[in-house]
Amino acid sequence: MLRFVSFYRFLGWSFVTGLCGAGILIASFYLYLTPNLPDVEQLRHTQLQIPLRIFSSDDKLIAEFGEKRRSPITIDQVPEKLSQAFIAAEDNRFYEHHGVDIKGLLRAVTQLATSGRIQSGGSTITMQVAKNFFLSREKTFTRKFNEILLALQIEQELSKDEILELYFNKIYLGNRAYGIEAASQVYYGKSVAKLTLAEMAMIAGLPKAPSRYNPIANPSRALIRRNWILDRMLDLGYIDPNQHAAAQETPITAVYHGSSPETEAPYLAEMARKELVDKYGEEAYSEGFNVYLTVNSVLQEAANKAVRKGLEDYDERHGYxxxxxxxxxxxxxxxxxxxxxxxxxxxxxxxxxxxxxxxxxxxxxxxxxxxxxxxxxxxxxxxxxxxxxxxxxxxxxxxxxxxxxxxxxxxxxxxxxxxxxxxxQTPKVQGTLVSIAPSTGAIKALVGGYDFAQSKYNRALQAERQAGSNFKPFVYLAALEHGSTAATLINDAPIVFEDKNLEASWRPENSSGKFFGPTRLRTALYKSRNLVSIRLLKKTGVRTTRNFVSRFGFNSDALPNDLSLALGSAVMTPLQVATGYSTIANGGYESQPYFIEKIENSKGDIVFQATPTLTPNAIKELALSPPAEPIRTIADIDNNLQEPDVVQLDNIAFREGLSTDPSVLTPSYKEAKSIIDERTIYIMHSILKDVIIRGTGRRAQALRRSDLTGKTGTTNDQKDAWFSGFNTETQTTVWVGFDQPTTLGRREYGATAALPIWIDYMRVALANTPSANMKQPEGIVTVKINTETGALAKAGEKNTIFEIFRKENAPQPEHTPAGNQSVEQPSAVDDIITAEDIF
Incomplete structure (x- = not known):
């Protein structure tokens, strides 16, 4: 008997010793691992990797950049049945345990003991959150113990709903989808709120093995997994037998839904991507920035169609x-x-x-x-x-x-x-379109070529081409600003060379090959007379003209220092040309185009807001608009003082008096500088209207509007075709040509190759908009003149028209001293061209 008691006493002490040893071992593990565990509080401030998304001004998705697709949602946006499907599949005791399910762990240990390998980890949803946010995926006891400790801490710090929200947004569900909202979009093309019960069960089956149970790659296995989850939901009382039967009879409907853009603007998307990477580095792809552009989706689609149709039409004209x-x-x-x-x-x-x-x-x-x-x-x-x-x-x-x-x-x-x-057939010719709001500089639409998949070369920004006659309005503006008038006569006659050998170097002529004698500037511009433009530039002065036109955004160093400037020999990008015309369109104020309106971070805070350069009219309209809500931005403001009362953060300004909280900012703007007499611009508007009414842009009359102005442009040998046109609300420039400059064909001009594209786009851009003409400024007078002499018309004279002048330049009666006359007769001296004028 004594021997029997001693044996049981030995067993008892052995058990106690084992427990103590296990306790000491666990305590040792705890004391060893705990100091190295991350702070669970980080989960409240964790930054999920969210792709960079580009949107149009009307919230249409243009592009998405980033390795992971993720659309974070809050727990109250998750349907109850979807939560229940995941709980049934992954952790049916989720609301009962405190981070670790002992039964699940014992089941995992039993499987290990009987099979000799790890079959399941007995992980709860909380343990999966710990693993996904803090740990690697390796299957080791140390990692498992860390997972358990972290799960226990997470349950102490966070509520069950907070844990579920982290889980639903973090888990990988195949096909680059991270989180349930991204998975719902990838597999079914809709939000989680619109999923059916069968679809919810299908997504809930993915965490276990996203590749094995993928409904697209392995539909048979996915169906078995889905139906098992539905069985579990029935057993747990989450669904009734009718719902269970209906869901199990539902066929698989999952198909891959890529991140399809709602608006096609790949050239703009690439511009925005580059801006963000330059600004934020590689983090731009994962920080969840939403970039809102100035372009409108309707206008961008119209621009795409117009450019493609115009290039395809050109291609057809030249054969198969x-x-x-x-x-x-x-x-x-x-x-x-x-x-x-x-x-x-x-x-x-x-x-x-x-x-x-x-x-x-x-x-x-x-x-x-x-x-x-x-x-x-x-x-x-x-x-x-x-x-x-x-x-x-x-x-x-x-x-x-x-x-x-x-x-x-x-x-x-x-x-x-x-x-x-x-x-x-796929066109070999290329083209671009740039459309700008002249009063703000906001780019409304931009096309960089026929198709981004064909060529990623953005011709709107990168193609430097000769502007041809499209540049002439700037030469004429320089002349008008320096004393010439729309009635000034310039001789349209063959160029007289000081040295006969110069004729072999440069022999300019009108496109028609004809000469028309003394011609008023108005007529010369709307009929695009080359010889008049050359003589006019010589009269104004090449240096004077170069310095003047540089105000319109052109690089003066890139402008030729000779008379070829009059014919648009300077190379410039379509965006530069559009910028220059925007200044003409807005009444003579500097134009600074921009295409990013604002940038939001993943929390919806605005971290960048454009500060456009506005004309006085745009500022007045802004003042009459209802006040905007203050823009909430990051609180850590870079106190870079731009003005005495302005603190600048990137392009957002906080003005004193609007708010006492420096973290609440309101949109700001810069006031555009006037760079030319508005009366000169008004006269140019009038002349460019004649281009549409009776000049080379007559096709634009198809739009049946009275507020259109514009100018065609064609370079030597028809290598480049241009049209730039506008009213005061919308300016659009179109270019057509081959990437390697070669002739478009002898019948291809700005009016035939570029203008039809402009018309197709502007038909949409101006639809249902009121007429937008420039208002006549003070200091403009209207005078009846003789069309042949440009002088003040006499009573009873024929061949007269009304012309507009700046008040001080208006023609005077004949008895007025000659020094006050604005009518200038062609001079023989002006006709002589020297070597210095050409080279």
Missing amino acids: RGPESKILLDNPFSAESISAKINNMTNYGELVIAVVTGIKDNEATLFTQDYGEIILDYEGVKWARPFISVNRRGTTPKKISDVLQPGDIIRIKKTQDNKNWKLA
Whole structure:
């Protein structure tokens, strides 16, 4: 008996000793690991990696940049059934334990003991939060113990709802989706609030193994996992039998939804991305910045369509270059075999890749990946006269087989009425469009080329091209500002060279090849007379003109120091040209274009607000607008004093008196400087209206508006075609040309290649807007003059018109002393061109 008691006493002491040893071991682990554990309080201030998103001014997504797709949401935005689905799948005792589920851990230990390997970690949702935010994914006992300790601390610091919110926003759910909102968008293209019960269960099945249970990659496994979760929800009383049965009968509907832009503006998106990376470095891709641009989605889409249509129309005018490639069709051929052969080809614009599979009865049968089989008739190809050269085409095809053969890889597009298809081809010519609000400098739309996928070269900012006659208004403004008038006569006659050898170096002439004698400046500009422009520049002075036009945003160092300046020989970007015209459009005030309106951080705080340069009229309109709500920004303000009463943070100003809280800022602006007499600008508006009414821009009359002004431009050998036009609310510049300068063709001018694009865009931009003419400033007088002499008209004279002048420059009666006369007769001295004038 004594021996039996001693044995049990030994067992008892052994058990106590084991417990003590285990306690000491656990305590040792705790004391060893605890000092190195991160502070759980960090979870309250954690910064999730959220991609950079670019939006239009009307909140349409333009682009998203970043490795991870994530859209954080709050716990009250999560549907109850979705929370229950995750709890059923991952941690059904979530609301009962304090961070660690002992039953789950014991189950994991039993699996390890029986199988010899770790099958499940017994992790609770809280433990997963600890692992995802603070620990690695390695399967070691040390990491597991850290996970347990952190989970216990998290439960002490945070509520269950706070833990769930962190979990729902952090977990990886496959296909670059981090968090349940991103997963909902990726797999179903909608917010979590719109998910069905079956879809909720499908997403809840992903955390265990995002690749294995992915409904797109492994639909059969995903279905089994989904139905198991629905069974668990039924067992736990989260759903009733009817909901369970209906959800289990629902087929898989998940399809990949990429981060599709709602507005196509890739050139602007790239501009914004570069700005953000320059400003914030690589963190720009993960800090969750939302960038709002000045562009409107409707106008941007109109610009895209206008540029593409204009370039495609140009391409058609010069003939069909033949199929992009040819393939040997299998006999019999299959859709799969054809798809494999064209799968790597890139779509451009709205052109669809197609393969000709057969020709019969003057119709071609085409295969397309997106639209299946299509029938193309003769009407869709009759435009396709063969391209011979930029100035020559072959004969009109008589039947469809003259153009297409089986095996041809071609591109097609919808006809204008969107009912039929027609043959198309990817243009080799390129073009840009820049549209600016003249009173603020805000860019309304920008297109950098035919298609960003075809070429990422942003011609609006990077292509330096000769402006041709599009530059002439600035030369004329310099003359008007320095004493000439719209009635000043300049001789339109052949240039007289001091040295006959100079004729071989430079022989300017009008595009028509004709000469028209003494010509008023108004007529010379709206008819774009080259010889008048040269003589006018010589009269004003090259140096004087160069210094003057640099006020409009042109780099004076890039302007030629000779008479070729009159013909637009200077190279400049379309954005620079648009900026210069914006100053003309807004009444003569400096224009500073900008395209980023504001930047928000992931919390919705505004960390950047543009401070545009506003004209006086824009400031008046702003003053009449309802006061805006104060803008909440980061509290740590960089006290960089810009003015006595302004503290500047990037481009946001806090003005004393508006708020006593320096963390509450209101939008600010700069007042634009007047750089030219507004009366001179008013006269230029009047002349440029004549370009539309009776000059080279007459096609713009199709818009049936009385407030349009503009100027065409074409360079030597038709290498560049331009049109810049505006009213006081919208200025738009269009350029068309080849990337490697070569002729567009002898019939291609600004009026034929660029102006139609401008018209198509402005038809949308000006729709339902009131007439916007410049108001006549004080100091302008209207005088009747003789059209042949430019002098004050006499009673009973014929050939008279009314002309506008600055008051001090108006023509006077004949008895007025000659020094006060504004009418200038052509001088023979002005006709002589020297070597210094050219080189």
